Amino acid sequence: MSSRLAIHGGKKAVTLDQSRASQWPIIDDEVIAAVTGQLKTGEISFSNTIYEFEEEFADYHGVKYALAHNNGTASIHSALFAIGVGPGDEVITTAATFWGTYMPILSSQAIPVFCDIDPFTGCPDPADVEQRISPNTKAVIVVHLGGMPAEMDAIMEVSRRHNLIVVEDCSHAHGATYKGQKVGTIGDIGCFSMQAGKLLPSGEGGVMITNNLDWHERAICLGHYERISKLSNPDYHKYSPTCFGYKYRISPLSAAIARVQLRHLDQRNKQRDDNVMYLMDGIGAFSGIYPLKPAEYIFRGYYSSPYIRYHADELNELPKPKLIEALRAEGTSVASGAPGGSNHLSAIFQERNHPAFSRPEIQHKITYRKGDLPRSEKPRQDMMTIPAFPAADKILLDQYIEAFHKVTDNAVELLKKI
């Protein structure tokens, strides 16, 4: 292996094809057979496959109830309806997430209140959650961002002390665990997206899980009219002809895909984790590079790329952009990046142009200003990402490690040519 940097005309350290190692979702013969089998039944709108998937998903999590949805956003809307979030209620969540986390709060005519994040993980900062609690706060939606479980002990402690219901948005974190417990089962309700890029991809789909029968049945009342007449609570039967106005049933084709993907979830999560740990252990040996591994009580999912920290002072103040440029020239897919997001500054909150904001209970109650969330608005500058390959060959990972080796070894030379 030449030690001349690729950026200076040397050979690249990474020569193996990375597209296969990165390919996701995995659509193999098993998935194709499941979809074909479903198509052959002719049941492409409703099928027992949906119930079978729900039973398997509930079993996997060790919970009583799983309710499949047509997407993850719908599952969060159902969760909020189930727990009775309504006009004037406040729900605390983070702005560093996809809109499917917090727009269902507005759809419930309630008020999203954004808290700040842990700058290394992007998950809610439990101390900041507590700062945002008011007498109107009803619930917290915890996002396990990128697959990293949030600090659930502290979040549950604050929430229990203030009588708040905890909804976990596990859309990035299927199969991740915190102190041995699966995410989605630590709070009161767990919600999952199964959109194509997720760790459990069904195409489109979502699931809500809980141990609370009444919340499960209320969620059914919102968007699953076909099940209402069979609910254990007879008070709900009268809503059978209309439900509460949404149709949230998952497609049986998606349920068929999800059943297959669920069977492989743990093994595929482990594969990604093994790849990340191998890479982190390898590159962590070099000056200036500090992999950010999860705490030992966490098993992380890798929906998003893992982060590493860069200490420029250990590489003669080599600027991070130059380090990244050199690593990319070696053929790696590293990138600059740290958790963050300023969705509280987007038009819907600034213009308050959503029917929810026209309600008197909400009208003047809350503002969304720049500077409200310093850590979300200004992600750390000393971080970058490395890939979490779903299926990397060890040779590819060794080539990545060699790329970091070459570039960090040649920091002085790199600096000379800036």
Ligand SMILES: Cc1ncc(COP(=O)(O)O)c(C=O)c1O
């Ligand atoms: C954190 C998070 N929550 C909720 C959702 C909503 O899921 P869906 O796209 O399936 O509606 C997503 C989707 O990407 C997400 O990333």
